[in-house]
Amino acid sequence: MSFLGHFSYWATVFVMMTGLYIVISRGNLVKKLVGLGIFQTSVYLLYVAPGKLIGGTAAIVTPGITLYSNPLPHVLILTAIVVGVATLALGLALVVRIREAYGTVDEDELLAADAKDD
Amino acid sequence: MPAEHFPVLLAVVPLVAAPLIVVARSGFLGWAIAFAVAAATAAMSASLLARVTVEGTISYAIGSWPPPWGIEYRVDAANALVALLVSAMALVAMPYARRSVTAEIGQERQYLFYALLMLCLSGLLGIALTGDAFNLFVFLEISSLATYVLIALGRDRRALTAAYQYLILGTTGATLYIIGVGMLYLATGTLNFADMAARLDGVADTRPLVVGLAFITAGIGLKLALFPLHAWLPNAYTYAPSVVSAFLAATATKVSLYVLMRVYFSVFGADAVFRDLPIGPVLAVLSVAALFVASAAAIVQKDLKRLLAFSSVGQIGYITLGISLGSATGLAAAMAHVVNHGITKGALFLLAGAMALRLGGTGFDRLAGLGRTMPVAAFAFVLGGLSLIGVPGTAGFASKWALVAAAMGAGQWWIVAAVLLSSLLAVAYVWRFVECAYFREPPAGAPSPGEAPWEMTAPALAMTAAVVALGLHATPVLDAATRAAAALMGAGR
Secondary structure: OOOOOOHHHHHHHHHHHHHHHHHHHOOEHHHHHHHHHHHHHHHHHHHHHHHOOOOOEOOOOOOOOOOEOOOHHHHHHHHHHHHHHHHHHHHHHHHHHHHHHHOOOEHHHHHHHHHHHO | OHHHHHHHHHHHHHHHHHHHHHHHOOHHHHHHHHHHHHHHHHHHHHHHHHHHHHHOOEEEEHHHOOOOOOOEEEEOHHHHHHHHHHHHHHHHHHHHHHHHHHHHOOHHHHHHHHHHHHHHHHHHHHHHHEOEHHHHHHHHHHHHHHHHHHHHOOOOOHHHHHHHHHHHHHHHHHHHHHHHHHHHHHHHOOOEHHHHHHHHOOOOOOHHHHHHHHHHHHHHHHHOOOOOOOOOHHHHHHHOOHHHHHHHHHHHHHHHHHHHHHHHHHHHOHHHHHHOOOHHHHHHHHHHHHHHHHHHHHHOOOEHHHHHHHHHHHHHHHHHHHHHOOOHHHHHHHHHHHHHHHHHHHHHHHHHHHHHHHHOOOEHHHHOOHHHHOHHHHHHHHHHHHHHHOOOOOHHHHHHHHHHHHHHHOOOHHHHHHHHHHHHHHHHHHHHHHHHHHOOOOOOOOOOOOOOOHHHHHHHHHHHHHHHHHHHOOHHHHHHHHHHHHHHHHOOO
């Protein structure tokens, strides 16, 4: 198998590491959530790509067709997408509350404000 | 027969109760519904545990779709015990919750609190009972999302940043878990744990399996606060409302520990994980680091709830230490400590919540002279503290002794030494409380608070009594843990 044969995996790993790097490196709470969203999206790719067979068709039994794609990963990922949306919405709602309580969404400034409280 | 449907009802009843509570829009009705549901789940878990002890594993096919095509709920001696711990803790917390929640959360938001608590309960029970790797992920996220909001309901504004931090780390953990499950699915073509275990033998290329196992270990390690992945836990437990701290400390990390045991011992099998891979030594070193670093950190905290949170990270170290031995006795000791530590930490956080109600907080400066102002709560707290140390006659001793015996049986003398030495650190942090409560004058001019109302004191004392009872008569938990270990190691292999 060549680099091109594994292209979808390389793309998945690239997106995954991009997302994780943003979560770790950014101090802005909203940007962190964007990174988290990208990280989760890479998992959708990881599941969906192997489910597709080249030349395969939808998994509905039809005479004359022997090659079917696996529909299960797509179904699983529909659920994972819903989970991802809920997480992102909750995360953003928390950021709004943090902004109201602290007046900032920057991690360093939040830590400084907490240190002053102690 | 409804009894036949108990495995799925345990997850469904709280899940349905949550929207009902939101529709009711009343704090009192919400509390009443939640109380009834908690009682029902506790009764159902107890009945399931009794049944699996006699009949062995129960398999329940959701919607009558036979496994491995449909989702299977698979109840055995291990997860029935975990489900009983979770639902019993919810039941004990409910009478306590009414007063505590009224004091800590605004009237107009109370019904939402109970709805979220039900979602969290549903998620935790679902994780425990499901036999399907992806269904587990969904329940993991249901419980986690509810938990983030419950933590954010704390009075201090730092509860918000604690919840945000937990959201980032918790979601990362769950995503790592689902990457690992994806690897296993690609290699085996199934998501059912029992089916996966059977098919793993035939897999030729084991690289994806090892990678999958690594992802699952890291992901679940984040959720169970395995040192050094515990950064979210201290703030989350400290700033959450009292009921939430007690409920989560007794259940959330324990359910994740159960998942780790299930994946290691039932899906992969002890041989594949501990003989062929260096997971045992890695886990043992991290656990011992947790025992010392987290317990030492607990000693220097200025807040009682924060001290308890760091102590939790240390105590989780004992449980993962038991897992790292890779033997039936080590696993049984770990399972016993899951139950005993869950009960102990639940009792201690309930007592800390009672103190917070009367004193307005749990900072050590407020707790001075507590032995005179709240004698019952202070004394019960000391009893719970003795269980954290592992003094004979308390629940903590029984499971720690089982762990030491398992380590000696495996010839791991350095683990025995680590357990004994780290117990001295527990003496030091429990002494912080004793010194503060009994050897200091109450702050001058402060009003004499008196004991918390009986609705709060009674559940906390009942839990403390359980700690002592299970210390004096440890066999029920130890036997149940041994059966659980046998079920975990025997299932599917």
